[in-house]
Amino acid sequence: MAHTHESNTKRIWYVFGLLSVITIVEVFLGIIRPGFLVDNDFLGMHLLNWIFIILTLAKAYYIMWAFMHLEGEKANLRWSVVAPLVFLIAYLVLIVLIEGNYIYKVFLTSHYKWIF
C-alpha cells in the first residue's frame, strides 16, 4: 500500500503486446503443425507440445508478474504463492501422467478389450 506508484501504463501495454504475440505464434503453430516438430519426440511428448507448454508458462509468468503485480510484492509473499503451486502441480502432473501411460500399456496388452 505504501509502494510508490508511478504510472505502469507503458509496461502494461508492453506486456499486452507480448501476450498477443505469444498467442498468435501458438495459434499459427497449431494450425500449420510443422511436420518435424510433430514427428520428433522428447520425453514421450512431441516437440510441438513442448513448445506450447513452454509458451503457456511464459504467458503465465507475465500475467502473474506484471498484471497481478507479483514483481512489486515482497519476496516472502511471492514465494508463498509460487512455491506451493510449482511444487504441487509439477508433482501431481508427473505422477498422474506416468500412471495414465502405464494404464494405456495395460489396456494395450491385456486379454480383453476395453473399447471395441
Add this chain to the structure above:
Amino acid sequence: MAATVTTATTGKTWGGGNEPMGASYGKMMMWFFIVSDALTFSGFLASYGFSRFKFIETWPIADEVFNHFPFMHGVDAPMYYVALMTFILIFSSVTMVLAVDAGHKMQKTKVAIYMLLTIVGGLIFVGSQAWEWKNFIKGEYGAIETRGGSILQFVDTSGKRVKLADFAADLPVEMVQKTRSNGVWFVDGPSLPTYTVQEVVEGFKANPNILVRTEKLNDKKKKTILSREESLARLAEAQYVVEGANLVRNEYGHKLFANFFFFITGFHGFHVFSGVLINILIFFNVLLGTYEKRRSYEMVEKVGLYWHFVDLVWVFVFTFFYLV
C-alpha cells in the same frame, strides 16, 4: 535476533497492524484463495491429462471438433474462434490492470471507464463460450456407437467427413418417444435421434463411396479410415446413433472428452461469470465514490487479482484443450 527481542518489540509484533508480507489482510487472503483455486483447476487439468494419456490412441483431435466461426457456415476454421476468445479475455485483463493503475492515482472516472470495459469484455467472453457449447452440443456430422462403446464416423473416399443426413436411408419405421405418460416407470426416455441405426446402415450399404472412420490414430496422427469391407463388418456392431454431445456419449469420440470439456470449461465459465458479477459490484461502488471516501482503491486491486486469475486459468485451458 534474540538480542533484539524485548518486551517493547514483542508488544509491537503481536499487537496487530503488522504486515509481514507487505500486503493488507484482504489482499493476502485473495492471494491464498487464488492459490487454492489454482490447485483445484490443476487437479481438473491433470485428470484430463490422465484420461488422455490412458486413451492416447483414440482421443479426439481438437482441431476437428472446434472448427466453427460465427457467420461462416461450413467453413473449416479450427481454433480461430478460441484464439479470438483468448484475445478478448487478455484484453479485459489489460483494462482491469489499467483500472487498478488509475486507482493508485485516485482517478475515479478513469477507474470507472476501465472497470466498465472489463465487464463488457467478460460478458463477451461468457457469451462466446455459450456459443461454443451450443455448437459442441448440437454436433455437426453425427456418428454411430458400437456395442463396445467406440464411435464410428463417416467419410467419403477423399477423407472428407459426411453427415448422416447426406446418406441415411428413409425406412418406414416408427420411433416412439418415451415420455412420463407412456413409460412403465413414469420417466422420460432419452430423446430420439433423427435416424435409426437401420436407416444409417442401409444408407451406408446403398452408397458405395462412403467409408467408416474409426477413433484410432494412425502413425501420422490422423484417424484411421477403414476399407469398404472392414467398414461393413464394423457397422454390423452398430448400437446407437449419436448426434452431438451430452454427458453420456458424444459424436466426437471418447465419452470422457465431452465430460471433461463440459466440466472444465463450465467451471471456468462459472468463474468468469462470478468475476463479472463481482466486477459489477465494485463498478457501482466506484461510481458511488465509496473508495474515494476511503482514500484507497485497494478493493479494485483485489477483484483485479481474481480477474487476472481467471485469465490465467483460461491460458492453460486454451493450451490443453485446443492446442496440445
